Amino acid sequence: MSKMSRRDFLKRSVVAGGVVMSGAGKLAFAADGSPVGTFYDLTKCDGCRDLPVPACVTACREENQQKFPRPADQIELYWPRNIKEDWSDKKELTTRLTPYNWTFVQTVSVEHNGQTVQVSMPRRCMHCDNPPCATLCPFGAQNKMPEGPVLINKELCLGGAKCRDVCPWGIPARQAGVGLYMKIAPKYLGAGVMYKCDLCYDRIRSGGAPACVEACPKRAIQFGETKAMLEAAQARNSAINGYIYGDKENGGTSTFYVSPVPFERINEKLQEQKSRQENPKAPGFPGTPVEVGNILDTANGTVAGLVIAPLAGAFAAGYAAYKTMKGGE
């Protein structure tokens, strides 16, 4: 029998208790099916040097054209602020993540073991195992699907961008002037809809691969069961004595990168590039923070308290009631 840690036991007990309490056993399922993931071999990707736009980016844009936002002509500012996030005049931008560009390639030159190595890294949503973007959406507008991808419900999203704030990479991109908030009080509440890679959900549901995977001329992107992708990444990593990214970050993701140079160095270069941009604070240009934690780790670490508190309350009440009744009150 495998050893169960106290934390695991507690977690399972809470889950079992919750399901019984809610009677919602049908609704809950453990995410232990056979979800899909991707493995990016950065020793093969060259960012399509010979093309004006990398093939994966072009394929993604063509594939998802129909899903891109169609905002209103007149977009209100986000009262009481004098801002709005409108990317509709930057639809052609392919050098960062925008509501109209769900993947792009970052290229850095890194000194490693006395050599200068150029690394190209296609970026998009990592489709995390326990995605805080989906878990923490106050309106339930984002979900981890059994197949693995994390999807945004554009009918329900109000564009608060909390998902972007809790994502270690700030992936989801916001477009104002579109979505549910336009039907309520667009000036005062809501801010648009968040957009990001859905791993070509319709394609993978019908057994296909994401458009970027098929388009890669270097076969640098592999797609399949997450487990198999992790194994492939680990094997490749051992073979080149390299570095792996995405297996531990944010508590685990379904996107694995293998690089010949450390991701700490890549991150430094990316931060340099970002700081030199026209607006260094603009979203859509993720770094590669190594072993970055999940925002939910601390909260989840306190769950035992939520089990103990009512037990303590009941115990204290029993004792108090016994004492008062004994005292004839």
Next chain:
Amino acid sequence: MAQKILPDENKVQRHGFRGRFTHWTVALSTLALIVSGFGQMPMYKRYYIADLPGLGWTADYSTTLIVHYLAAMVLLFAVTFHLVFHVIRKDYDLIPKRGDFRTSYLIIKAMVTEQEAPPSGKYLAEQRLAYAFLAFSFLIVGLTGLLKVLKNLPSVNFSAQAMVWISDLHTLSAFLLVFGIVAHLAAFLFRENRPLLPAMFTGKVNLNYVKHRHRLWYARLSGKGSAVSLQEAPAQVPEENIRVS
């Protein structure tokens, strides 16, 4: 805890330490839950609330989430204490009784028209109704909150539809709770209700106020007269006797 008449002080012991402790623990933890709960929506930053001195933390989701969890623990402790204590003692004074809607109407009408109110027990009919409303809101917000805690665990995932239901019910019941609390506090806009206020701090209320407005309770405490006869023949108490000193 013991409810009793304190003739020397011209007061009645209404709540003991335990009752007041439970009330204020529920109140303060609920306030923390409401503030941190609203912080789960992206509003404190947008509306400049986080720019107010000392409120910068309200825009930080990791902080407000921990505050929400810790306050939920305190609330769970107090609520289970309250429920278990009263169930063991079979003390159901706050549970609504048949006719409470009508009696509430009569009591409120009496306040507005400044006429004699129907006799009450320890709690006024509208207090029992308010308790039921708040308890219902707490139940829904608490259950959906616990489901949200489960959902936050790495090993748990809910279907898209369940997520929408749980999230929206949590938000909706939180709004019901806020409405209930506002109504609860609004009760003190009526002068007639104000003598009850000291009971939440010192545990005591004015004896003449009890004799006048909580005649059934007074009868029970003093062992004088039956509730039925009191209901039929409300005592006439001069207005000046009900003022709290």
